[in-house]
Amino acid sequence: MTDRTPGPDPELALSVRDLKTYIYANNRCNRALDGVSFDIHRGKTLCIVGESGCGKSVTAASILQLLPELSRIEEGEIVYHGAEGPVNIERLKRNGRRMRAIRGKEIAMIFQDPMTALNPVYSIGFQIKEMLLYHTRLGKRARHAKAIDLLRSMGIPLPEKRVREYPHLYSGGMRQRAMIAIAMSCDPRILIADEPTTALDVTIQAQIFELMDTLKREQGTAIMLITHDMGVVAELADDVAVMYMGQIVEAGPVGQVLRNPLHPYTRALLESIPVLGRGKNQQIRAIPGQTPDPYDRPTGCQFAERCRYRVDACAEMPPETQVSSSHRVRCWRHREFMADAAE
Amino acid sequence: MQPSEPILRLRDVHVHFPIKGGVFKRTKDHVRAVDGVDLDVYKGEVLGLVGESGCGKTTLGKAILQLVRATGGSVTYHGDAGETELTTLDDAGLFPFRKRLQIVFQDPHSSLNPAYTIFGSLEDPLRHYGVRSRAERRKIVGDLLEAVNMRREAMDRYPHEFSGGQRQRIGIARALSIEPELIVCDEAVSALDVSIQAQVLQLLMDLKREKQLTYVFITHDLSVTEYLCDRIAVMYLGRIVELCDAEELFANTLHPYTEALLSAIPVADLDRKSERIVLEGDVPSPVNPPSGCPFHPRCRYAQDVCRTDVPALRPYRTAAGGEHLAACHLIDQPPAD
Ligand SMILES: Nc1ncnc2c1ncn2[C@@H]1O[C@H](COP(=O)(O)OP(=O)(O)OP(=O)(O)O)[C@@H](O)[C@H]1O
Ligand SMILES: Nc1ncnc2c1ncn2[C@@H]1O[C@H](COP(=O)(O)OP(=O)(O)OP(=O)(O)O)[C@@H](O)[C@H]1O
Ligand SMILES: [Mg+2]
Ligand SMILES: [Mg+2]
Secondary structure, eight states, X not given: OOOOXXXXXXXXXXXXXXXXXXXXXXXXXXXXXXXXXXXXXXXXXXXXXXXXXXXXXXXXXXXXXXXXXXXXXXXXXXXXXXXTEEEEGGGSOTTSHHHHHHBTTTEEEEOSOHHXXXXXXXXXXXXXXXXXXXXXXXXXXXXXXXXXXXXXXXXXSSHHHHTTSOGGGSOHHHHHHHHHHHHHTTOOSEEEEESTTTTXXXXXXXXXXXXXXXXXXXXXXXXXXXXXXXXXXXXXXXXXXXXXXXXXXXXXXXXXXXXXOOSHHHHHHHHTSOOTXXXXXXXXXXXXXXXXXXXXXXXXXXXXXXXXXXOGGGGSOOOOEESSSSOEEOOTTHHHHHHHHHO | OOOOOEEEEEEXXXXXXXXXXXXXXXXEEEEEEEEEEEEEEETTOEEEEEOOXXXXXXXXXXXXXXXXXXXXXXXXXXXXXXXXXXXXXXXXXXXXXXXXXXXXXXXXXXXXOTTSOHHHHHHHHHHHTTOOOHHHHHHHHHHHHHHTTOOGGGGGSOGGGSOHHHHHHHHHHHHHTTOOSEEEEESTTTTSOHHHHHHHHHHHHHHHHHHTOEEEEEESOHHHHHHHOSXXXXXXXXXXXXXXXXXXXXXXXXXXXXXXXXXXXXXXXXXXXXXXXXXXXXXXXXXXXOSSSTTGGGOTTOOHHHHHOOOOOEEEEOTTSOEEEEOOTTOSSOOOO
8 A cells, every 4th residue: 555645543433523403393493403523433432411402312313314303404514434434424315225224234223212112013033133134144044043142142031032022021121231232233333322221220220331331342332322420421431522502512531521621511510419429528519590492592602691600701602622632622711720720 | 317216117017019810800919019118217317218110119108108008017107296006097097197298209290280380289288288368378389489499470380381300399399388297209309400400409408407307218319318318228129128327338338239239320430430240130020029038139149048038137236336237148247136
């Protein structure tokens, strides 16, 4: 090979640039995503965290082209870096051949509520084998064997028997594991998990997390994990993006963002939760007020009206600023916070 | 804190739900939702009740309030006028006690009647307990809403006009309306967003201080219990397996189930990454609980004795001289009884 210009980062699996997805209802427009950018890398977990309605699920739905009716990607790009080179997902037809091939096979998704994603009238085994039939060239026997293997690797007891059972016979934790089995059946490069454990007990959640860590380590799967739990972020993330009202307000490696949060919203979020091990005397501080009406968003910083550090400048939208090669923040006053932290 | 006076005393409480089946709807089996619980609730304390989904927390909470009736055992209320056994009282007999014992439910969306204004929902208990004048009821409801940091005018609006956190605060206002002594909070903050959860937690603590309330705080979130509770009871499959002061539970965990539960919680603290103990399998069914110790099929320390003998909940001495109850055969210190 002769000297080519350096290609894209070989580990890059997906990059989202300045994504704007709007939802329309009653002749009004909800700028659900208002300029979101991030990258997902092979063998890494990106956690997207933020309170209800900030746009986490819409981000996932945009990537998979599973947006609700009356919503549309208005601007920006979503580039999937597959084995055959980059693909601009936002230009593909929602239900075209290429998009259907990517969805499920190359980018898989697990949802908050496995019951809505599993089909109750088909056995778990049938649903896994469907995926394999559609996306691979395996024969009938091979598909059956692979389905059993997958269930076993997800820690489902008696997989030979369970493969024939219907979703309602599975417990909540087992259903979620079956979902992951289906999602992982075609060895996707990217796994998008939208609050996969919110409805589960912590002990079952620990099993699912163990599984996701293994996938990341052994298959090099790129994981995008959506959560509202800072504990989950601390536990699983390599990188974290904190969202508020349709924008990423702070993003970077988990150590930098949690140890040295620069956006007042990230700080407020961290101060609002009791942390196990800190006892009764820890101070928790509620974030005052509520999120603004999504159909009537402020023009400036979205967090300003709840922010302790608000100044006049906040009436205008702050730009995203790169404070190190990997850490960025959207706040007019981040320099002061950096100086504070340095002291 | 070890307040000496109990407000409620539970002894060997069982709640078994019949499972009916077949053409004749005969009772085929039982769900042993609560299966022999001894518990004292002390005046002015916050008692946490934790455990996995289906272990019987809600059922026990309801049994305390007689919203489900115990199928065995006793629930005694200790008031100024002496002791009263609640399990044998009928509805009329329970009426004066319902006023003292209240509950805030898990789901802020279904606990308020959508057809009533907030005033309509909140005045009901007041009317029941004899506040005759409407003007008086409006004044009390207005005060209650202010007590939970909402505006008085909210009383003339409907539930759908409020967010989840606001509805949960309205639920708390309703529980407070007839000045109870004890409130069972069943997952009162679990369905709320983090930022709103903190608002409700602070509200609960402020009200407790102001009104000398006693809480039984049901949750599966141990970080919240550590912050909020004086004592914590850990339930597994209808039984209490560990019970002691909150600090003691975290500093000196005795039961292997509690140990696994604590290790499974994701902690928002990068400096405290502990080894995650992954339990095998799912929570077993309360219809056919395992023999011996109910936790033995998932316990990494299980011995032969655990498979055959049910461990009793026994007291152990703590370093501070207090009492630490645990039900495990394998604790390597002699019990204090
Ligand atoms: N199907 C839909 N129809 C109309 N609006 C929607 C729809 N789905 C989402 N939205 C709106 O888009 C915005 C972002 O919602 P999104 O579901 O992405 O939030 P989220 O961060 O996933 O929240 P949660 O933590 O509650 O799941 C919100 O303002 C929401 O009201
Ligand atoms: N009315 C009922 N009839 C039959 N079974 C019931 C009834 N109510 C509860 N159960 C069963 O009793 C057991 C304990 O249920 P309970 O609701 O008390 O659990 P929990 O600890 O509150 O769980 P969660 O954390 O999910 O709220 C469960 O197996 C449940 O299915
Ligand atoms: Mg969502
Ligand atoms: Mg419950």
